[in-house]
Amino acid sequence: MKWHEMRSEEVMNSINTDADSGLTSKEVQKREQKFGYNELKEADRPSAILVFLSQFKDFMVLVLLAATLISGLLGEYIDAIAIIAIVIVNGVLGFFQERKAEKSLEALKELSAPQVMVLRDGDWMRILSKELVPGDVVKFTNGDRIGADMRLIETKSLEVEESALTGESLPVQKSVQPIVAQDVGIGDLTNMVFMGTLVTRGSGIGIVVGTGMNTAMGQIADLLQNAETMDTPLQRRLEQLGKILIVVALFLTVLVVGIGVLQGHDIYNMFLAGVSLAVAAIPEGLPAIVTVALSLGVQRMIKQKSIVRKLPAVETLGCASVICSDKTGTLTQNKMTVTQVWSGDKLWNVSGAGYHPHGEFLHQDKVVDVPKTKTLQQILTFGTLCNSAGIVERDGQFILDGDPTEGALIVAAMKAGLKKESLLRNFEVVEEFPFDSTRKMMSVVVKDKAGKRFVVTKGAPDVLLGVSKSILWNERQEDLSSVYETKVKNAIESLASQALRTIAIAFKPLQEREKVNTSFEAEKELVFIGLQGMIDPPRPEVKQAVKECRDAGIKTVMITGDHIITAEAIAKQLNILPTNGKVMEGKDLSALTVEELEEIVDEVYVFARVSPEHKLKIVKALQNRGHIVAMTGDGVNDAPAIKAADIGISMGITGTDVAKEASSLVLVDDNFATIKSAIKEGRNIYENIRKFIRYLLASNVGEILVMLFAMLLALPLPLVPIQILWVNLVTDGLPAMALGLDQPEGDLMKRKPRHPKEGVFARGLGWKVISRGFLIGIATLAAFMIVYYRNPDDLAYAQTIAFATLVMAQLIHVFDCRSEKSIFERNPFENLYLIGAVISSVLLLLVVIYYPPLQPIFHTIPILLRDWLLILGLSAIPTFLLAGSLLTRKSTKTMV
Numbered sequence: 001m002k003w004h005e006m007r008s009e010e011v012m013n014s015i016n017t018d019a020d021s022g023l024t025s026k027e028v029q030k031r032e033q034k035f036g037y038n039e040l041k042e043a044d045r046p047s048a049i050l051v052f053l054s055q056f057k058d059f060m061v062l063v064l065l066a067a068t069l070i071s072g073l074l075g076e077y078i079d080a081i082a083i084i085a086i087v088i089v090n091g092v093l094g095f096f097q098e099r100k101a102e103k104s105l106e107a108l109k110e111l112s113a114p115q116v117m118v119l120r121d122g123d124w125m126r127i128l129s130k131e132l133v134p135g136d137v138v139k140f141t142n143g144d145r146i147g148a149d150m151r152l153i154e155t156k157s158l159e160v161e162e163s164a165l166t167g168e169s170l171p172v173q174k175s176v177q178p179i180v181a182q183d184v185g186i187g188d189l190t191n192m193v194f195m196g197t198l199v200t201r202g203s204g205i206g207i208v209v210g211t212g213m214n215t216a217m218g219q220i221a222d223l224l225q226n227a228e229t230m231d232t233p234l235q236r237r238l239e240q241l242g243k244i245l246i247v248v249a250l251f252l253t254v255l256v257v258g259i260g261v262l263q264g265h266d267i268y269n270m271f272l273a274g275v276s277l278a279v280a281a282i283p284e285g286l287p288a289i290v291t292v293a294l295s296l297g298v299q300r301m302i303k304q305k306s307i308v309r310k311l312p313a314v315e316t317l318g319c320a321s322v323i324c325s326d327k328t329g330t331l332t333q334n335k336m337t338v339t340q341v342w343s344g345d346k347l348w349n350v351s352g353a354g355y356h357p358h359g360e361f362l363h364q365d366k367v368v369d370v371p372k373t374k375t376l377q378q379i380l381t382f383g384t385l386c387n388s389a390g391i392v393e394r395d396g397q398f399i400l401d402g403d404p405t406e407g408a409l410i411v412a413a414m415k416a417g418l419k420k421e422s423l424l425r426n427f428e429v430v431e432e433f434p435f436d437s438t439r440k441m442m443s444v445v446v447k448d449k450a451g452k453r454f455v456v457t458k459g460a461p462d463v464l465l466g467v468s469k470s471i472l473w474n475e476r477q478e479d480l481s482s483v484y485e486t487k488v489k490n491a492i493e494s495l496a497s498q499a500l501r502t503i504a505i506a507f508k509p510l511q512e513r514e515k516v517n518t519s520f521e522a523e524k525e526l527v528f529i530g531l532q533g534m535i536d537p538p539r540p541e542v543k544q545a546v547k548e549c550r551d552a553g554i555k556t557v558m559i560t561g562d563h564i565i566t567a568e569a570i571a572k573q574l575n576i577l578p579t580n581g582k583v584m585e586g587k588d589l590s591a592l593t594v595e596e597l598e599e600i601v602d603e604v605y606v607f608a609r610v611s612p613e614h615k616l617k618i619v620k621a622l623q624n625r626g627h628i629v630a631m632t633g634d635g636v637n638d639a640p641a642i643k644a645a646d647i648g649i650s651m652g653i654t655g656t657d658v659a660k661e662a663s664s665l666v667l668v669d670d671n672f673a674t675i676k677s678a679i680k681e682g683r684n685i686y687e688n689i690r691k692f693i694r695y696l697l698a699s700n701v702g703e704i705l706v707m708l709f710a711m712l713l714a715l716p717l718p719l720v721p722i723q724i725l726w727v728n729l730v731t732d733g734l735p736a737m738a739l740g741l742d743q744p745e746g747d748l749m750k751r752k753p754r755h756p757k758e759g760v761f762a763r764g765l766g767w768k769v770i771s772r773g774f775l776i777g778i779a780t781l782a783a784f785m786i787v788y789y790r791n792p793d794d795l796a797y798a799q800t801i802a803f804a805t806l807v808m809a810q811l812i813h814v815f816d817c818r819s820e821k822s823i824f825e826r827n828p829f830e831n832l833y834l835i836g837a838v839i840s841s842v843l844l845l846l847v848v849i850y851y852p853p854l855q856p857i858f859h860t861i862p863i864l865l866r867d868w869l870l871i872l873g874l875s876a877i878p879t880f881l882l883a884g885s886l887l888t889r890k891s892t893k894t895m896v
């Protein structure tokens with residue numbers, strides 16, 4: 001028999017599992033060994049050797065190797081071996097860089113791997129989806145992605161979208177009934193759910209019957225191997241820039257070689273020097289270093305509780321100019337406590353805090369006996385019956401299982417001695433229409449002991465008012481006239497203005513044969529009973545984060561399904577809403593076109609009573625105004641807006657799989673302050689990338705110019721090929737990496753957001769590269785000329801001096817690269833990686849100059865102490881000459 005033909009019990013028997021306690025850990029272990037991980041096989045990756053070899057496929061490196069080979073054949077063994085060694089070391093470094101980038105991207109994928117709720121050893125727990133084994137009992141709800149193929153054993157209004165398998169985008173209704181028909185296709189298997197499909201409504205429980213390649217998805221897995229390319233805009237721009245730089249570097253190299261040959265230099269020597277220069281000057285490793293810097297930044301972000309799902313988001317984060325944030329759970333703590341209950345113009349205060357079910361009901365400061373106050377008891381009872389959450393006691397702690405809003409209602413009832421378990425003994429819930437943020441209501445059909453059925457609905461009070469026909473007023477049912485309506489509205493406003501989230505309760509008795517098949521049928525002609533108001537305190541760190549964002553030129557907008565007055569009150573507490581800022585409601589938003597919204601959107605700081613559909617409109621209007629929008633969301637319906645936003649953000653705790661998959665950033669702690677930290681990190685990563693681009697390119701300009709000028713002045717070669725390659729490897733590599741780990745500048749979050757179209761060389765970076773590079777070239781040449789003319793017979797000594805000056809000039813310049821303004825702005829000892837990189841570069845320089853066995857290889861001669869003064873003096877010029885001029889400019893400015 002096939003799974004779908006069996007009854008639930010038969011499924012359990014044949015797969016040997018138990019719906020009440022799940023598998024035991026021992027059994028899970030056994031099955032894991034037998035069936036392996038619940039994963040689809042991925043396409044084979046290039047082997048380590050191939051990745052290593054690919055480091056040498058660069059055209060110029062091949063030319064260099066060929067040239068070296070020739071020099072080896074001509075008898076220049078030492079040079080040849082040294083150059084090849086350096087090229088290999090370079091390749092090894094490139095290989096590790098690439099591996100590191102790949103590994104950290106891989107680790108990221110793991111972090112955002114989907115999880116599932118599974119029943120094992122009698123407890124529900126969250127595990128990674130890949131750990132599922134056949135026989136596991138799995139629970140899923142609205143917004144979850146199904147982790148394996150399962151036979152359903154329980155469904156509540158369950159609908160699943162299976163387009164990934166069937167191509168059919170309309171959701172399929174599911175049930176547990178066995179299917180007996182012959183030859184059924186996947187689309188007809190309504191009592192099964194399949195790996196990779198999406199729960200769009202309701203909830204269900206299933207038993208895993210297929211995992212990994214043994215699923216319907218596994219059978220078509222080969223078709224799904226379309227790896228996404230994740231290059232960031234900057235990486236793409238750098239690749240283009242790289243191509244231009246190759247041409248420029250080649251042109252200049254040819255120029256150097258051409259002039260050198262014309263000046264009478266040996267063709268072969270010039271050729272080798274030229275090729276070495278080209279290899280050194282072409283920043284072929286730049287995109288790889290950028291990836292490493294990005295992924296190291298991403299790892300720092302993980303420590304600050306944000307997970308980047310798409311690398312380009314790191315860059316876009318730095319450009320964000322508006323953050324649209326959900327209220328509940330992101331700006332607030334989502335720790336709800338009912339503090340007031342209202343019905344028929346009576347108000348009860350509720351004491352106690354958190355989910356601890358101890359507290360009292362007070363009316364006009366007097367404790368009331370709830371069982372004697374019928375309406376109050378009814379509100380509390382109904383709040384618990386129409387509720388899918390639970391409160392469990394564990395070691396004296398009361399723990400919420402489910403939605404905090406619903407938990408608060410259960411706790412309020414418990415304070416009056418009304419426990420969910422005992423209530424469910426008297427009332428049976430026979431039908432459930434789950435909450436959704438578009439309807440803003442939830443309903444159940446309940447049957448009491450006498451067999452009488454009635455609907456209980458809870459939801460947003462203004463919405464419930466709209467579907468109510470009558471009202472319970474002092475225990476009497478009255479028509480809901482406009483007088484009563486006004487009274488209820490006043491009560492809602494009074495609770496909301498205290499920043500309370502309000503939930504209304506209503507009910508409706510059903511006739512004996514009356515059928516309720518849809519939420520629409522349930523939620524009409526209700527009897528309104530009353531309100532429960534709950535506090536949800538703001539997260540303490542949010543106010544400061546909102547301020548920091550404002551200082552950084554980023555506007556915070558609150559988007560919430562909550563009541564307009566509640567939203568406004570909280571927005572004021574958090575300083576999100578300025579005095580002249582506007583608050584807008586979902587229904588007004590519906591009446592506007594995107595274009596109309598665009599006109600006013602800049603003035604609006606709070607959107608209240610919105611549905612997820614409105615979010616897309618808000619994103620579009622803001623984007624049309626030229627904003628770079630970060631938008632948060634957690635539900636299935638939020639996905640389109642999250643996708644459309646420049647930075648889609650989902651919630652790690654409350655977010656559905658659908659929202660997470662659509663997002664580029666996941667907040668592990670659902671906290672708004674984490675968005676701020678991520679933006680700060682995003683800005684810092686970008687600035688650090690700019691820092692090392694500046695450093696590397698200025699160094700390269702210096703290297704090329706010293707050779708070019710020397711040739712133009714008919715001088716001998718100031719640097720020998722191996723020295724050029726050494727500079728490329730040591731001086732350019734280590735400090736550049738360390739710059740990628742630099743601390744942010746103090747005013748990083750005081751600057752306006754960066755324009756997303758901003759070029760690599762914007763904000764004066766191009767000028768800095770050329771001017772500093774030019775000066776490095778000149779300083780090196782000067783050092784060379786001074787020593788060469790002092791003793792023209794000792795060319796190698798002059799070359800050693802030039803070599804040391806070039807290295808030292810770069811190592812001093814690296815500190816200047818840390819600031820957009822001036823080297824004096826920053827404490828040079830702050831970045832310990834950089835200090836380490838600079839010290840090791842200097843030590844390596846001293847080793848190749850003073851360690852005799854290396855001297856013939858690097859063509860170096862020990863430098864005399866007095867010449868170090870010359871070297872240090874000249875190498876400081878490129879950095880301090882211009883830094884000094886900036887400083888004077890700054891001080892004259894302040895004097896004026």
Ligand code: ATP
Nearest residue numbers: 326327328435437440442458459460502560561562
């Ligand atoms: P956001 O998370 O976007 O800040 P929200 O969580 O307050 O907003 P929704 O969850 O859409 O927004 O809730 C909207 C309204 O629906 C609430 O103000 C409340 O009155 C009502 N509501 C919320 N949760 C439930 C629920 N579980 N059952 C019934 N009504 C609910």
